[in-house]
Amino acid sequence: MLTLHTLRNDRDSLIKAFKSRNLDVTETVDRILAIDQDRRQTQKALDDLKQSQNVASREIGELFKSGQREVAEEKKAAMGDIKERIHTLEQAMRTLEEQQLEGLLELPNRPHPSVPVGTSDKDNVVLSEEGTLPEMGEGALPHWELCERYGLIDFELGTKITGAGFPVYRGKGARLQRALIAFFLDRAVEAGYEEFIPPLLVNSASGQGTGQLPDKEGQMYHCAEDDLYLIPTAEVPLTNIHRDVVHKSDDLPIKLCGYTPCFRREAGSYGKDVRGLNRLHQFDKVEIVQIEHPDRSYATLDAMVEHVRDLLRALELPFRTLRLCGGDLSFASSLTFDLEVWSAAQGRWLEVSSISNFETFQANRLSCRYRGADGKNQLVHTLNGSALALPRIVAALLENNQTSDGITVPEALRPYTGFSIIN
């Protein structure tokens, strides 16, 4: 969430910045600031009352010690009123603090100045396109039919065991999955990211830390009995490793990566978008995360985008890079680049990676800081990106590389798959 400090000092520019998200936050911001005003006055009054209580208590203690019982008893009797007023003000403080936090939590992150104005993914800006789109022959099949033909992924079996959106990978399909995970992890480790295997269930504090809660409550699977959430992305456990931590300035950046399955309820999805591997309730993803010094975070964001683009180049997939517009920007992000691969048989671009700089938005919720040169603790910047999400990569690989002899495996992946063709 944004800091109160930001709201107080940057009210006007903040309101202006939110225009690229198509949001008018004037009312919300002013409401929070009004509460803040009230809260500060209340605290001052409360502190003064408590001071007089502390002073009086000390005096009473002294009086008892020196044997002046009667004077002490008199003073004691006079304390009732103060006590009551303190109690009332404490109640008021609690309410004000709650209201203020609620207000701050409902405010999304401030978009970076380079974020284009827009309302939906149609307004995202294509920055570049790389690779040549393959020409598909007459009989080119979409990936779900290829999966069936070669026995790679059984969607119906998953439906029987669990429900729609929980595919069963088998044979070379399963092996391809494992190969991609290993390939992505190896590349991340080579690039200096430390590998983690985090928990797949997280508590609500973690969900709030990275911004899934309360914003996306309904998008996560929730185990009510234990009040735990299935992770929608490794971002949640990986970033929360750094919750309530103060880092040395020299230790930044901290680079983490991890493979996890991801679970998403995807409430409200429908139609052709969800066919085959396009949208699933459970899918695999390798995630990269960085905890970075604010001065360097945008250079780091570029480097992370380049890392993921290299993965796509290695897989020989045509892809394009997008700068997300304000309307498509996620709640917690300041600036996001999306990477999309070309799905030849479907004839459409599929999002396979989202790389974002959250600036201090998550750090504030997480209370993740570094000690600056002046000895003061400052909020870090957090960044993350998919590197990469598997299903749509698999979809594109299968569709783009289909030949009459079978599906060819890109060179870079063969050491991992152990086979060069799926037939």
Added chain:
RNA sequence: GGAGAGAUGGCAGAGUGGUCGAAUGCGGCGGUCUUGAAAACCGUUGUACCGCGAGGUACCGGGGGUUCGAAUCCCUCUCUCUCCGCCA
């Protein structure tokens, strides 16, 4: 699942109703000594909020209560550890 013990500053660990925001040790930082370092010695070292400032307030796992006054007493929740049971 059953029984017990515990939660205090970066860490370890005292403190059981009144200058306790908290002893002591370690660690960190600064200094003395040294060509330099180590050792030794001296000093220093939590966070947040309010206030122009002097200063004030809060925080000893969370919440509530008793009391003029709570790290300390009571209730409650959460978590951790040990033992037993179950189990990959």
